Amino acid sequence: KNCFYSKHPNDAADVIALQIAPETLINDKSVWGAIDLTNEALSLEEMKAYGVAEGDLVYSLGFPMNLVDIIKSPICRLGCISRIFDAFIRRKESPTFLVDAQTFPGNSGGPIIGKLENMSMKDFFKKEVKLIGILSAYIPYTTPLINAQTHRPSMILEENSGLTIVHPVDRIREVVDMEYHRIKNLTLPKNKSIPLIANEFDSKANEAQNDSRD
Numbered sequence: 001k002n003c004f005y006s007k008h009p010n011d012a013a014d015v016i017a018l019q020i021a022p023e024t025l026i027n028d029k030s031v032w033g034a035i036d037l038t039n040e041a042l043s044l045e046e047m048k049a050y051g052v053a054e055g056d057l058v059y060s061l062g063f064p065m066n067l068v069d070i071i072k073s074p075i076c077r078l079g080c081i082s083r084i085f086d087a088f089i090r091r092k093e094s095p096t097f098l099v100d101a102q103t104f105p106g107n108s109g110g111p112i113i114g115k116l117e118n119m120s121m122k123d124f125f126k127k128e129v130k131l132i133g134i135l136s137a138y139i140p141y142t143t144p145l146i147n148a149q150t151h152r153p154s155m156i157l158e159e160n161s162g163l164t165i166v167h168p169v170d171r172i173r174e175v176v177d178m179e180y181h182r183i184k185n186l187t188l189p190k191n192k193s194i195p196l197i198a199n200e201f202d203s204k205a206n207e208a209q210n211d212s213r214d
Helices: 022-027 044-050 085-089 121-126 169-184 198-213
Strands: 057-062 075-083 097-100 111-114 130-146 153-168
Touching (some): 044 085, 044 169, 057 130, 075 085, 130 169
Antiparallel strands (some): 057 075, 057 111, 097 153, 130 153
């Protein structure tokens, strides 16, 4: 069966990579950009060396509760890193880390951007903030309702705890590398070239975006 994307081999890491044509996003009037995973992102090892710790501020981007405007600009929310020290210690075991940020359906798969002190999202384009992970899901808080007669749970209420699971950049880089080699190894007709992805995607994206502004 043909597969048009690459899935991370670790089932606990719900991260995939697929090729997207910049022209499609432009025609769909989406606000978009490309992140250089080499220079604009931090792995767990790089975050540890960079001094990232609990309490550091982060941005989450996404489309919670289907809040999509006509130009499809994402919702930006501010939070902080809740727990990451254990991920530094267990970084070879495909760990996750936690951020304290209210996230909802529509946020999953969105980027988590590390915010340096006294800086804002506009500084991302100055390369002064970094991608540190991809949002997975919030951790639910459950409350059982006990039947007064049977003294057994009759219903369980589930609420958003405010804590969100994040996969580190390590998983993103791994699956993007898989997708790059998947496409590179495709058998194509001689008159067709291999699609551009990974770092080559950035230059193609910039060209397409510049053309749209002319």
